[in-house]
Amino acid sequence: xxxxxxxxxxxxxxxxxxxxxxxxxxxxxxxxxxxxxxxxxxxxxxxxxxxxxxxxxxxxxxxxxxxxxxxxxxxxxxxxxxxxxxxxxxxxxxxxxxxxxxxxxxxxxxxxxxxx
Amino acid sequence: xxxxxxxxxxxxxxxxxxxxxxxxxxxxxxxxxxxxxxxxxxxxxxxxxxxxxxxxxxxxxxxxxxxxxxxxxxxxxxxxxxxxxxxxxxxxxxxxxxxxxxxxxxxxxxxx
Numbered sequence: 473x474x475x476x477x478x479x480x481x482x483x484x485x486x487x488x489x490x491x492x493x494x495x496x497x498x499x500x501x502x503x504x505x506x507x508x509x510x511x512x513x514x515x516x517x518x519x520x521x522x523x524x525x526x527x528x529x530x531x532x533x534x535x536x537x538x539x540x541x542x543x544x545x546x547x548x549x550x551x552x553x554x555x556x557x558x559x560x561x562x563x564x565x566x567x568x569x570x571x572x573x574x575x576x577x578x579x580x581x582x583x584x585x586x587x588x
Numbered sequence: 589x590x591x592x593x594x595x596x597x598x599x600x601x602x603x604x605x606x607x608x609x610x611x612x613x614x615x616x617x618x619x620x621x622x623x624x625x626x627x628x629x630x631x632x633x634x635x636x637x638x639x640x641x642x643x644x645x646x647x648x649x650x651x652x653x654x655x656x657x658x659x660x661x662x663x664x665x666x667x668x669x670x671x672x673x674x675x676x677x678x679x680x681x682x683x684x685x686x687x688x689x690x691x692x693x694x695x696x697x698x699x700x
Binding site for chain 1: 622624629630631632634637676685686687688689690691692693
């Protein structure tokens, strides 16, 4: 149980375009979704926390107008990278937790974004 | 002081040996601690979580928590080459709700 499906796994886009990444909790209701970014050989950096039906809370230094997060239902959260630039190339990973969830936090499989 | 500190490694152990991974933290009020394994190019997968002082065992893995000394460790018995990965220590901070703060990870290499 506790599976989080993340799509796409890899995406290459042109500079200036937007990319949407989806995360779905398949067998539980994810009241909270976390979005992380990981650069090569670095640890996970939390970008934002989204609660179902509420606006996302962004970490310091993360541009909320550039990284749009939507958590419209208990099973789906999306991250849209708008006007992507090469420096946005990274590994983006979502993670989900549910109220009373005692198993820790389940991660999606990640999305490798390359902006050319 | 960093919120979560781990030696980056690499830590090399021979196959069959015990691998000991350590993590120290600065927030004395931290309550929940997690160990994740991350293979290169993949997302982290949860190995264990621990909330109380002492040891918690799950198969070949044992997590140890000492809140007084502010460290948490992970022991891997009978290490296998497939255990070669980066191990991430994560915890919740006081007032941080349920979001996790990660260490930079320790790279483990299990050699034949």
